[in-house]
Amino acid sequence: MTSPDYVRHEHHEFIDASEQALENGTLQSILGRLGDTLGARNREAWQAFDQSDQVRERARAIKDATLADLDQHLETLEASVLSRGGHVHWAADGEAACRAVLKVLQTHEARMVVKSKSMTSEEIHLNKALEQAGVEVVETDFGEYIIQVAGHRPSHIVGPALHMSSQDVTDVLNQVSEEPLSNDRVELAAFARRQLRSRFAAADVGITGVNFAIAETGSIVLISNEGNGRLTTSLPRIHIAIMGIEKVIPRLADLPYFLKVLARAATGQKLSIYTSIVQGKRAPDELDGAEEFHLIILDNGRSQILQSPLRESLFCIRCGACLNACPVYRNVGGHAYGGVYAGPIGAVLTPLYGGLEDYHHLPHASSLCGACQAACPVKIQIPDLLVKLREQLHASHVATGRMETLAYRSWAWMLRHPRIYRSVTWFISRTLGRVKRRSGWLRRLPGQLGGWTRHRDFPAPAPLRFRDWWKEQNS
Numbered sequence: 001m002t003s004p005d006y007v008r009h010e011h012h013e014f015i016d017a018s019e020q021a022l023e024n025g026t027l028q029s030i031l032g033r034l035g036d037t038l039g040a041r042n043r044e045a046w047q048a049f050d051q052s053d054q055v056r057e058r059a060r061a062i063k064d065a066t067l068a069d070l071d072q073h074l075e076t077l078e079a080s081v082l083s084r085g086g087h088v089h090w091a092a093d094g095e096a097a098c099r100a101v102l103k104v105l106q107t108h109e110a111r112m113v114v115k116s117k118s119m120t121s122e123e124i125h126l127n128k129a130l131e132q133a134g135v136e137v138v139e140t141d142f143g144e145y146i147i148q149v150a151g152h153r154p155s156h157i158v159g160p161a162l163h164m165s166s167q168d169v170t171d172v173l174n175q176v177s178e179e180p181l182s183n184d185r186v187e188l189a190a191f192a193r194r195q196l197r198s199r200f201a202a203a204d205v206g207i208t209g210v211n212f213a214i215a216e217t218g219s220i221v222l223i224s225n226e227g228n229g230r231l232t233t234s235l236p237r238i239h240i241a242i243m244g245i246e247k248v249i250p251r252l253a254d255l256p257y258f259l260k261v262l263a264r265a266a267t268g269q270k271l272s273i274y275t276s277i278v279q280g281k282r283a284p285d286e287l288d289g290a291e292e293f294h295l296i297i298l299d300n301g302r303s304q305i306l307q308s309p310l311r312e313s314l315f316c317i318r319c320g321a322c323l324n325a326c327p328v329y330r331n332v333g334g335h336a337y338g339g340v341y342a343g344p345i346g347a348v349l350t351p352l353y354g355g356l357e358d359y360h361h362l363p364h365a366s367s368l369c370g371a372c373q374a375a376c377p378v379k380i381q382i383p384d385l386l387v388k389l390r391e392q393l394h395a396s397h398v399a400t401g402r403m404e405t406l407a408y409r410s411w412a413w414m415l416r417h418p419r420i421y422r423s424v425t426w427f428i429s430r431t432l433g434r435v436k437r438r439s440g441w442l443r444r445l446p447g448q449l450g451g452w453t454r455h456r457d458f459p460a461p462a463p464l465r466f467r468d469w470w471k472e473q474n475s
């Protein structure tokens with residue numbers, strides 16, 4: 001199976017990648033179903049949950065209050081982990097986090113690592129750093145395993161291989177299977193299970209992400225629908241968990257609010273199948289667990305975001321609901337966004353982590369319809385954040401083309417001159433309004449405006465302006 005470059009590599013041009021995605025029939029049919037599957041389950045889950053609004057507000061309030069005293073909660077977390085015999089490593093950026101992981105591996109002469117799904121490890125490009133150091137890394141989440149074999153990047157926060165059809169998956173797994181595999185999902189999953197079980201037993205180190213870290217107990221919480229997370233934390237001798245600083249919550253009593261909203265938002269379930277609360281290394285009276293536990297706490301630009309007007313983006317609990325609700329994501333898919341995080345929240349996070357200049361298209365990759373905010377379990381005001389990023393782009397003169405500047409200046413001038421505005425709108429309604437009477441749609445717009453109609457039609461303006469209609473009604 002050959003795949004375009006943008007599926008494998010980051011930092012590409014959003015418009016080019018989007019056009020390729022729009023021309024990919026298989027991807028379009030997969031994305032077309034997303035609103036009726038994950039999106040619909042999310043909406044139904046909120047409707048069926050009586051107290052959804054109160055619980056979502058509470059989860060949001062906990063995030064807000066935790067960020068207000070983040071330094072204290074992180075210090076409490078560190079003290080709790082140390083008191084249970086764990087190790088804590090602070091990492092200012094991705095390179096420092098990779099170095100910390102490699103140091104642990106080198107100390108134990110570890111050559112093989114099993115990993116469960118972790119967006120933070122994707123963010124710091126951990127697999128690449130480990131492979132360059134000669135360490136074998138095996139992804140153990142089924143979706144992550146598929147894209148690891150395919151050499152792709154994840155295309156969705158909770159469904160990393162969502163962009164692939166079942167035939168694509170069969171083709172990919174046949175590359176590593178000695179026997180030919182059929183298209184049957186059960187057979188494919190059984191094959192992956194056989195491949196992975198032996199790796200769990202052989203691995204020296206298990207690496208996981210962290211859904212939540214509880215400061216008062218020093219526990220980390222892992223939520224998944226596959227059993228691989230538990231095997232990753234309990235079979236290898238050493239467990240390394242990597243978290244962004246925003247993943248801490250103060251108390252165990254805060255956790256149920258997030259458990260209730262995360263599963264509903266991600267997959268429409270009341271609760272995910274596995275919720276593991278890992279208390280560091282194995283205690284003397286415990287039967288399983290790692291002999292050594294390391295927690296890597298990553299900043300990577302988050303403390304800057306904390307002090308900025310984009311602070312609310314740190315509320316994100318990585319459920320993926322905003323992706324399923326977004327009309328842009330549901331057309332272009334996750335890879336087009338160019339970074340690790342896709343969809344509406346990716347359009348905020350990727351420019352923040354990767355630089356506004358490199359990802360200047362993303363804050364504009366939204367119609368600001370608000371569907372993302374309605375779907376978000378912690379009610380992040382994503383459209384407002386995107387508008388703030390657009391303001392920053394404008395203020396820094398990044399990627400504002402001459403034509404765009406001219407168009408907005410002309411528009412502003414016209415709005416300051418009502419007579420001209422009235423004449424222009426009269427002319428447009430009298431000319432293009434005729435189209436409205438015929439088909440209602442403009443198939444092709446001229447010049448720069450042609451971008452609108454390259455992949456869709458544009459609604460023709462009404463033949464009667466609102467002001468004329470109003471006059472008619474009131475005469």
Ligand code: SF4
Nearest residue numbers: 316317319320322376
């Ligand atoms: S922004 Fe909200 S909906 Fe989107 S992934 Fe984060 S928590 Fe989920």
